[in-house]
Amino acid sequence: MDRTSHADMSQVAIEMREIVKKFGDFTANDHINLKVHRGEVHAILGENGAGKSTLMNVLYGLYRPTSGEIYVNGKKEEIRDPSHAIELGIGMVHQHFMLVQPFSVTENIILGMEPVKGIRVDMKTARAKVEELSKRYNMQVDPDAHIEDISVGMQQRVEILKVLYRGADILILDEPTASLTPQEIQELIEIIHHLTADGKSVILITHKLKEIKACADCCTIIRQGKYIGTVNVPEVTEQDLASMMVGRNVEFKVQKKQLEPGEVVLDVKDIHGKDYRGVEILKGLSLNVRRGEIVGLAGVDGNGQSELVEILTGLRKGESGSVKMNGKEIFNKTPKEIFDSGVTSIPEDRQKHGLVLDFTVAENLILQNYKKPPFAEKGILKKKKITGHAIELIGSFDIRPEGCEIRPAGTLSGGNQQKVIIAREITNDSDLLIAVNPTRGLDVGAIEFVHRYIVEQRNKNKAVLLVSFELDEIMSLSDRIEVIFDGKISGSVKGSEADENELGLMMAGGVQHG
Amino acid sequence: MVKKKILDNNALYTIIAILIGFVAGAIVLALAGINPATTYGKLFDSIFGQTKYLVYSVVYGVPLIFAGLGVAFSFRTGVFNIGAEGQFVVGALVSCVLGIKLDLPAVIHVPLCILAAAAAGALWSMIAGVMKVKRGINEVLSFIMLNWIAFYLSNYVVNLKGIKADGKEATVDILESARILFPKEILTATGCKSFNYGIILAVAAAIAIWFIINKTTLGYELRSVGFNRFAATYGGINANAAILKAMAISGAMAGLGGAMQILGNQMRIAQFASQEGYGFQGITVALIAGSNPIGCIISGLFYGAMKYGGQKLSLVGAPKEVLDIIMGTIVIFIALSHILKKLLSGRGK
Ligand SMILES: Nc1ncnc2c1ncn2[C@@H]1O[C@H](COP(=O)(O)OP(=O)(O)OP(=O)(O)O)[C@@H](O)[C@H]1O
Ligand SMILES: [Mg+2]
Numbered sequence: 001m002d003r004t005s006h007a008d009m010s011q012v013a014i015e016m017r018e019i020v021k022k023f024g025d026f027t028a029n030d031h032i033n034l035k036v037h038r039g040e041v042h043a044i045l046g047e048n049g050a051g052k053s054t055l056m057n058v059l060y061g062l063y064r065p066t067s068g069e070i071y072v073n074g075k076k077e078e079i080r081d082p083s084h085a086i087e088l089g090i091g092m093v094h095q096h097f098m099l100v101q102p103f104s105v106t107e108n109i110i111l112g113m114e115p116v117k118g119i120r121v122d123m124k125t126a127r128a129k130v131e132e133l134s135k136r137y138n139m140q141v142d143p144d145a146h147i148e149d150i151s152v153g154m155q156q157r158v159e160i161l162k163v164l165y166r167g168a169d170i171l172i173l174d175e176p177t178a179s180l181t182p183q184e185i186q187e188l189i190e191i192i193h194h195l196t197a198d199g200k201s202v203i204l205i206t207h208k209l210k211e212i213k214a215c216a217d218c219c220t221i222i223r224q225g226k227y228i229g230t231v232n233v234p235e236v237t238e239q240d241l242a243s244m245m246v247g248r249n250v251e252f253k254v255q256k257k258q259l260e261p262g263e264v265v266l267d268v269k270d271i272h273g274k275d276y277r278g279v280e281i282l283k284g285l286s287l288n289v290r291r292g293e294i295v296g297l298a299g300v301d302g303n304g305q306s307e308l309v310e311i312l313t314g315l316r317k318g319e320s321g322s323v324k325m326n327g328k329e330i331f332n333k334t335p336k337e338i339f340d341s342g343v344t345s346i347p348e349d350r351q352k353h354g355l356v357l358d359f360t361v362a363e364n365l366i367l368q369n370y371k372k373p374p375f376a377e378k379g380i381l382k383k384k385k386i387t388g389h390a391i392e393l394i395g396s397f398d399i400r401p402e403g404c405e406i407r408p409a410g411t412l413s414g415g416n417q418q419k420v421i422i423a424r425e426i427t428n429d430s431d432l433l434i435a436v437n438p439t440r441g442l443d444v445g446a447i448e449f450v451h452r453y454i455v456e457q458r459n460k461n462k463a464v465l466l467v468s469f470e471l472d473e474i475m476s477l478s479d480r481i482e483v484i485f486d487g488k489i490s491g492s493v494k495g496s497e498a499d500e501n502e503l504g505l506m507m508a509g510g511v512q513h514g
Numbered sequence: 515m516v517k518k519k520i521l522d523n524n525a526l527y528t529i530i531a532i533l534i535g536f537v538a539g540a541i542v543l544a545l546a547g548i549n550p551a552t553t554y555g556k557l558f559d560s561i562f563g564q565t566k567y568l569v570y571s572v573v574y575g576v577p578l579i580f581a582g583l584g585v586a587f588s589f590r591t592g593v594f595n596i597g598a599e600g601q602f603v604v605g606a607l608v609s610c611v612l613g614i615k616l617d618l619p620a621v622i623h624v625p626l627c628i629l630a631a632a633a634a635g636a637l638w639s640m641i642a643g644v645m646k647v648k649r650g651i652n653e654v655l656s657f658i659m660l661n662w663i664a665f666y667l668s669n670y671v672v673n674l675k676g677i678k679a680d681g682k683e684a685t686v687d688i689l690e691s692a693r694i695l696f697p698k699e700i701l702t703a704t705g706c707k708s709f710n711y712g713i714i715l716a717v718a719a720a721i722a723i724w725f726i727i728n729k730t731t732l733g734y735e736l737r738s739v740g741f742n743r744f745a746a747t748y749g750g751i752n753a754n755a756a757i758l759k760a761m762a763i764s765g766a767m768a769g770l771g772g773a774m775q776i777l778g779n780q781m782r783i784a785q786f787a788s789q790e791g792y793g794f795q796g797i798t799v800a801l802i803a804g805s806n807p808i809g810c811i812i813s814g815l816f817y818g819a820m821k822y823g824g825q826k827l828s829l830v831g832a833p834k835e836v837l838d839i840i841m842g843t844i845v846i847f848i849a850l851s852h853i854l855k856k857l858l859s860g861r862g863k
Contacts, residue, residue: 313748334752335748335750339750340750352744352745353744354748355742356737356738357741357742358742359737359738363734367738367745367749367750368749371731376731379730379731380729380730381729
């Protein structure tokens with residue numbers, strides 16, 4: 001990986017001094033300092049809810065700071081709103097993309113700043129400019145493709161191009177890699193490199209220490225809204241970063257005791273299914289998971305894993321096949337019947353399936369159990385019990401901030417939203433837990449925590465099916481790894497014997513195993 | 515505490531919107547060469563001038579509270595019950611026909627008429643619900659269609675032999691035993707011939723709806739589907755069933771509104787020349803109340819008072835349409851305030 005730095009330490013592009021941002025009585029940013037130089041990649045690291053997104057929203061003019069000063073290229077500025085930020089050369093790519101689905105790539109990039117010829121949009125000039133930009137920074141996009149047809153990685157490039165098109169010199173990327181595949185992450189790091197070579201500065205928020213090591217010059221650490229310090233990335237290890245951010249030592253390796261798997265809990269046989277376009281994507285997949293076993297499903301995105309999980313959880317109907325849960329057929333049953341048969345899951349799309357964002361945290365925590373005692377009796381909700389349950393889980397799963405049981409789930413930070421789902425699903429304590437990218441967007445401390453919970457389920461003799469894009473996660477947790485390729489299981493290895501390169505090959509459809 | 519602050523804020527926005535509505539009305543009046551001060555003075559006097567006026571305002575408010583509750587309930591479940599108009603009409607029709615045709619002691623007759631109206635409203639709404647759930651037909655379209663069917667159905671029934679009053683474009687009056695008027699003494703004391711139990715039922719219904727939404731598992735289901743049906747489905751809630759239930763309850767409320775209007779005030783149905791608009795006014799009531807059932811009592815009474823007081827505006831030469839302008843402006847500004855609030859809360863201070 002290229003580690004040449006392009007930072008010009010004599011020129012400060014952005015300086016934020018003593019920034020304080022309060023939401024009511026709650027202080028999200030408590031005197032934070034940040035200095036970003038020209039050509040520098042500056043990472044911001046902090047636990048879930050530490051206040052990273054808030055700080056960036058202040059810089060981008062979405063929030064007004066309660067106090068503190070912002071200097072852009074040495075000049076003090078009051079950033080009024082995002083369009084003012086853009087004028088000052090600051091651009092932001094939000095964690096959730098904001099593209100117009102039916103529009104083309106070019107249309108999205110020029111939206112709001114269209115070159116005109118008379119009264120018509122000059123598409124030719126626009127297209128040429130987009131092509132020029134994408135060539136300059138080596139970002140492959142198809143200017144005429146429609147957003148709904150392109151991959152997440154390409155959508156991200158479109159977002160970045162959109163920011164560059166508006167003339168940004170300082171790019172804020174808020175967790176840009178959270179939903180990218182490893183391959184796409186590599187490409188993004190390349191792009192960042194091209195940007196800094198051109199004198200642009202990049203502020204990068206990520207929970208993945210590897211990425212910080214791979215591409216950042218400096219890293220500022222925030223803990224619970226407070227400024228902890230700024231370090232030169234080459235001088236520290238991943239372990240140092242983790243400890244600084246959490247304030248204690250973090251275990252990267254998951255401790256797992258030996259366990260002999262028991263009888264089969266989930267038995268999937270010869271599943272066929274279609275994707276949203278009606279194209280067959282599952283082509284006779286078979287898989288089983290036994291008690292006391294974590295089975296990791298590894299594969300490149302788009303090989304059918306999403307559809308498989310949707311069929312297993314009842315959100316999508318399969319074409320044919322059989323799914324048995326403890327011997328009972330659950331293929332194409334409703335989500336409720338499947339849940340009642342002992343399947344619980346951490347869904348892939350947290351905001352769509354996992355949470356009702358307008359519900360309070362307490363209400364979200366009883367999503368599958370709202371009808372059952374002690375949460376309800378004779379159709380009447382028992383508020384005290386519901387709140388008590390929430391307070392308990394908020395404590396034991398360290399969901400922040402404290403007292404958030406009465407807040408709408410949508411006001412929690414991304415990572416804490418994920419913790420709400422995990423708390424709910426794990427306490428369901430079902431025979432089978434299906435976890436899809438369970439640690440997406442979580443900080444290293446929280447990841448350690450979630451991993452321990454998943455292993456604990458297994459130790460309690462439950463079955464776990466883990467679907468993840470993070471090979472590291474799959475390898476460190478799984479007792480057995482099944483590789484999915486082109487809608488089928490293409491191979492299987494024991495977790496303890498897995499080798500990253502070999503897995504990579506199998507995922508690409510290379511070797512047949514097991 | 516935080517919650518209370520937000521509530522206060524909402525109320526504040528609503529009051530501002532109402533003031534803007536009156537200002538807009540005043541501007542239009544002034545432009546039309548009518549003195550706004552006299553007009554509003556008259557309006558105020560027509561509502562608060564005498565006990566009798568105030569009581570009449572309440573009587574006018576009752577059916578609107580019910581219609582508003584129906585619409586508000588549907589909003590909370592993510593459905594837009596623009597069909598309250600039709601449900602109101604069938605509720606009125608059923609209670610009227612039963613009120614004329616059945617001869618029963620009041621203790622049976624009244625509840626029967628009321629329940630039948632609720633059932634009719636629920637059924638009318640469920641038609642659209644079933645079409646939405648089973649066939650994917652947009653409920654707004656079927657609601658509008660059902661509004662017109664109810665309209666013509668009512669006109670048809672009104673003209674049937676044995677129901678139509680001789681020499682009038684209306685039904686005969688419902689029997690005494692079906693009426694929900696307060697005892698004579700109260701009517702004489704207040705000077706309002708139509709003062710009826712409706713207001714008590716309306717308050718009870720608002721409390722019941724509030725309870726259902728906030729305190730029951732049914733309410734949990736309906737709200738979750740309204741906010742995010744994907745997550746609700748994922749959580750094992752049958753979204754289609756929830757939508758049907760919500761539409762039934764919503765329709766029942768509108769149907770009850772119709773019953774109140776007939777059994778408590780009109781005592782008969784006249785041939786319609788055009789849609790009467792109770793259901794549409796219910797949308798306004800729900801919007802002003804911010805879909806809060808308890809708020810519907812207040813906004814329903816407000817609208818009722820405006821309707822009652824507005825009738826007398828012609829005495830000072832002002833068209834009563836100015837009220838539509840006022841109410842319309844209020845709704846627009848309340849809708850805007852939601853957007854405004856989003857912007858403000860996003861930006862913080
Ligand atoms: N609009 C808001 N109103 C109230 N509280 C908020 C708001 N936005 C953020 N917060 C709170 O501020 C804190 C910091 O949130 P922020 O989103 O900045 O965290 P983060 O560091 O980006 O976390 P993550 O890594 O999980 O995304 C959280 O406790 C969050 O609940
Ligand atoms: Mg964040």
